[in-house]
Amino acid sequence: MAKAKKIKKKVTRQHPNQLNLKIVTSTTCQVCKQQCKRGLQYMEKMSQPGAIGYGVPCILTRDKK
Template sequence: MAGKKAKKQVSSAKPQAQYKIVTSDVCEVCKKQCARGIQYMALMERPGAVGGGVPCILTRYFK
């Protein structure tokens, strides 16, 4: 029994925030451009850049 660790209990009392992942084309047309989105758009303008998107703080929802 030595060496076994107890699993950590996650409290379900407080909902966790979830964010949608958006690409640079969504950031370009956004009316409220955030600093993270602007930085991501600048990164994607470089030749050969490959991106998977960034979490958008404006699309936050709780689960």
């Protein structure tokens, strides 16, 4: 007899109040009215010649799902 495969549920959040942060680029950080420490550090890093960036999580655009 063949055994049935168990289907595991995918855990999307570890906590019910976990926040989802949007990833923003340095151009978004530049025009932001409330520039945060993380955004300022990222803008400084991206101002260097040859810098490659993938964005930073923005605490100001958080979304509670």
